Every structure is written in C-alpha cells, then in structure tokens.
Amino acid sequence: MALLKALRKEKGVITANTFQCRGFGLQLRRKYMGKRQTAGYSVRVVTVVVQAEQADDLFEYIFYQVNFDHPCPGLIYQGDLLAATPYTLPAGVQEEKGE
Amino acid sequence: MMTRAGHTITLLTDVRLITCIVQRGLGDIIVNAAQEAGAQGATIFYAKGSGVRERLGILGVAVEVEKEVVNIVVSSEQLETVFNNIYLAGQLDTPGMGFMYVSPLEKAATYIPEELVAQLEKLDRLDKQHREDSS
Numbered sequence: 001m002a003l004l005k006a007l008r009k010e011k012g013v014i015t016a017n018t019f020q021c022r023g024f025g026l027q028l029r030r031k032y033m034g035k036r037q038t039a040g041y042s043v044r045v046v047t048v049v050v051q052a053e054q055a056d057d058l059f060e061y062i063f064y065q066v067n068f069d070h071p072c073p074g075l076i077y078q079g080d081l082l083a084a085t086p087y088t089l090p091a092g093v094q095e096e097k098g099e
Numbered sequence: 100m101m102t103r104a105g106h107t108i109t110l111l112t113d114v115r116l117i118t119c120i121v122q123r124g125l126g127d128i129i130v131n132a133a134q135e136a137g138a139q140g141a142t143i144f145y146a147k148g149s150g151v152r153e154r155l156g157i158l159g160v161a162v163e164v165e166k167e168v169v170n171i172v173v174s175s176e177q178l179e180t181v182f183n184n185i186y187l188a189g190q191l192d193t194p195g196m197g198f199m200y201v202s203p204l205e206k207a208a209t210y211i212p213e214e215l216v217a218q219l220e221k222l223d224r225l226d227k228q229h230r231e232d233s234s
Contacts, residue, residue, distance in 0.1 A: 024130050025140025040130075045142060045170075059206070063108055068210050075140065077114065077172055077207035 003046055006065055011058060015087050016048040028073040043074070049084055109216050111207045115178050119169040120148065121189055121197035126167030132188030133171045136181040141171045166197075172207055 007013040022040030032041060050058055059078050068074060119129050126143040133141055148166040173181050178201065190196050211219075 019144060021142045021144035022126075023140065023142050024134070028140070039127075040143060043142060045144070059208075060108065063208055068208060069108070070210060071212075072210050075172060075207060075209045077116065077204045079116065079202060079204045 001044070001046075003062065003065055007048065007058075007062075011054075011061065013048060013050060013058070014089060015050065016046060018044055018046045021045055023073070025073060031073050049081065052080075108208050109211050109219075111174070111209075112205075113175045114172055114204045114207045115175055116202045116204050117169075117171045117173060117178070117182060117185065117199060118202065119171070119185055119189065119191075119197065119199035120146070120166050121169070122195075123165035123167050125189060125197070126169050129167075129169045129185050129189050130171075132184045133169075133173075133181050136184035137177045138171050138173050138181050141169055143167050143169050172204070 001018055004016050004018060007016050021043060023043030024040045028041045028043070046062075048058060048062070055078055059076065063069070063076055066072070066074060066076075068076060117133070121129060123145065130141045130143065144167070146166045146168050148164055171181065171185075182199070182201065185199060186192070189199075191198060
C-alpha cells in the first residue's frame with residue numbers, strides 16, 4: 001500500500017498496520033455519486049504507532065499524503081497510548097518483491 | 100489550525116472515539132443508530148471474540164464468537180446522544196449483546212470545504228464574544 005511504503009521509506013516508520021473494512025459516511029456517498037450503499041463502502045484503515053514527539057509531524061505528513069486537503073472521503077485522528085513496547089526488525093530483512 | 104505552504108489543516112480538537120463491539124451482523128444497526136443521532140461516519144470490521152461465551156447458553160453457542168467492531172468519531176457535544184442511541188439500538192443492556200467504550204482523542208482532521216470553515220470560524224467568534232459579554 002502506497003501510504004505504508006511512503007511511511008517506511010520517507011519517515012522510517014515500520015510500526016504501521018492496515019486493514020480493510022466497511023466505511024459509512026456522507027463524503028463516501030458523494031464519492032460514489034450519491035448512491036446509498038447500505039452495506040457500506042470498502043475502505044482501508046491505517047494505524048501508526050510512533051513516539052509522541054514524532055506524532056504531530058506524521059499527522060501532518062499523512063494528512064497531505066492521502067490528499068485530505070482536497071475533497072476526499074476519510075478522516076485522520078490521533079490519540080495517546082498509555083504504554084508500548086519498542087519494535088525493531090532483525091538485521092538483513094529483505095524488501096518485499098516490487099519495492 | 101496547522102499551516103503548511105499556503106495550505107491549512109483545520110484540526111478538530113474536541114473529539115472522542117466510540118468503539119462498539121457487537122455480534123456479527125449487528126454492526127449496521129449500530130451505524131444507523133449513530134448516524135440518526137448525528138454521527139457523520141463509521142467504520143466496521145470483523146473480529147473474533149473470546150471471553151465468557153463458553154459460560155453462556157448450551158455448549159457455548161448462544162453468543163456469536165464472530166464480532167463486528169464499529170468505530171465512530173464524534174464531537175464531545177454529540178457524544179452522549181450518540182452513545183445513548185447506540186446503547187438502546189444495540190440492546191447493550193442485554194447480556195451477551197456487546198459492549199462499547201469511549202476513548203479520548205487529541206485531534207482529528209478531514210477535508211472541510213472552505214465555506215464551512217468560514218461558517219465555523221464565525222460561530223466560534225460569536226461564541227467567544229458571547230462568553231466575554233456574559234462574564
């Protein structure tokens with residue numbers, strides 16, 4: 001996924017996850033020509049866990065990366081975690097094919 | 100507001116995240132209840148639950164192990180109305196139907212049309228003025 005790739009390559013973030021889910025909202029309905037899709041629309045959620053001092057910078061980075069400054073369905077939010085363990089990759093992990 | 104190279108991010112700072120976990124198939128009822136109460140959007144994803152299921156019903160089959168998790172971001176002002184509406188619509192007072200919780204959020208942002216930002220700023224100014232006048 002483009003955002004995860006950009007986060008890793010440009011910001012060095014390896015603690016991001018994504019999953020597919022159903023989304024509901026007015027802007028989504030507008031994007032799909034106003035048709036009401038009762039089952040919702042297929043959307044992606046990305047969660048990013050980072051150090052508190054990096055958070056504001058990444059919030060802004062993601063906002064512009066996903067074009068939230070233009071008409072576009074979606075929302076970004078930021079909250080505090082009470083605790084987290086550090087995560088690092090072992091040395092020599094190869095990039096996935098196509099990256 | 101955050102500004103970068105002529106662009107501005109309008110930050111929503113008085114927001115909360117409602118997370119509601121219900122049996123599979125009931126997520127849409129929760130979303131409808133939230134939207135009726137004024138919530139703008141929601142996301143639903145599937146999850147597998149575990150807990151007291153084994154102790155409920157015959158052979159533990161009474162409560163679906165497949166769950167739907169509903170996430171809804173609302174303003175603090177809307178929180179109580181949306182929370183209550185979801186609680187009633189989801190029958191969360193019935194054992195095994197599900198539960199929900201609210202998390203504080205530091206900030207949120209999305210695309211907001213300029214005319215709407217102008218309206219919100221005007222309302223904010225009027226609100227501040229009203230508070231100053233009354234104090």
